[in-house]
Amino acid sequence: QQQVKQSPQSLIVQKGGISIINCAYENTAFDYFPWYQQFPGKGPALLIAIRPDVSEKKEGRFTISFNKSAKQFSLHIMDSQPGDSATYFCAAAPYNQGGKLIFGQGTELSVKP
Amino acid sequence: EPEVTQTPSHQVTQMGQEVILRCVPISNHLYFYWYRQILGQKVEFLVSFYNNEISEKSEIFDDQFSVERPDGSNFTLKIRSTKLEDSAMYFCASRKDRAEAFFGQGTRLTVV
Numbered sequence: 001q002q003q004v005k006q007s008p009q010s011l012i013v014q015k016g017g018i019s020i021i022n023c024a025y026e027n028t029a030f031d032y033f034p035w036y037q038q039f040p041g042k043g044p045a046l047l048i049a050i051r052p053d054v055s056e057k058k059e060g061r062f063t064i065s066f067n068k069s070a071k072q073f074s075l076h077i078m079d080s081q082p083g084d085s086a087t088y089f090c091a092a093a094p095y096n097q098g099g100k101l102i103f104g105q106g107t108e109l110s111v112k113p
Numbered sequence: 114e115p116e117v118t119q120t121p122s123h124q125v126t127q128m129g130q131e132v133i134l135r136c137v138p139i140s141n142h143l144y145f146y147w148y149r150q151i152l153g154q155k156v157e158f159l160v161s162f163y164n165n166e167i168s169e170k171s172e173i174f175d176d177q178f179s180v181e182r183p184d185g186s187n188f189t190l191k192i193r194s195t196k197l198e199d200s201a202m203y204f205c206a207s208r209k210d211r212a213e214a215f216f217g218q219g220t221r222l223t224v225v
Contacts, residue, residue: 049213102158
């Protein structure tokens with residue numbers, strides 16, 4: 001019940017295309033859903049996050065879509081660029097319980113020029 | 114911009130030796146965490162620390178692990194007797210109340 005399932009494991013997108021990564025969770029106590037971007041040899045960096053009181057959040061080219069009833073959320077990267085090539089992790093946290101993050105398995109995104 | 118700082122960036126140690134990984138969280142943050150990432154795998158929670166005590170720990174965080182905040186700025190993870198399977202990237206993270214967690218650059222621990 002603590003798991004966050006992420007797909008796909010890897011993704012190849014052409015420059016200018018849309019990258020879509022999906023996550024699903026089971027624990028209804030989760031109330032904070034961030035996405036992290038990680039480059040090789042670096043720590044995860046927060047990209048965008050959402051709480052379940054909204055169904056969508058957009059920041060620049062990055063959008064989170066959230067479906068509370070389905071317990072799913074996704075990251076859309078519009079106009080994908082080669083510089084977006086990285087590993088993306090979704091995560092979830094029950095914020096009232098100390099805020100530990102449960103991470104998905106990660107998606108390795110490669111944007112081809 | 115404030116950041117979480119970790120030292121060393123890479124530590125090589127012999128099996129059975131003790132290691133201490135060090136972190137300087139962002140100064141006004143209240144919650145501190147250690148996570149680890151085995152090569153090619155997901156980031157896994159180890160322990161959370163608030164108000165000078167462990168608030169939660171995972172199954173991975175057994176008696177070989179300990180954390181300490183020895184002064185007002187440092188946050189350390191000690192592994193008493195390292196095993197080969199402890200080889201991983203270890204990330205420190207910190208956050209303010211109900212805000213996003215910021216991660217350090219990590220310490221790559223290699224146990225030989």
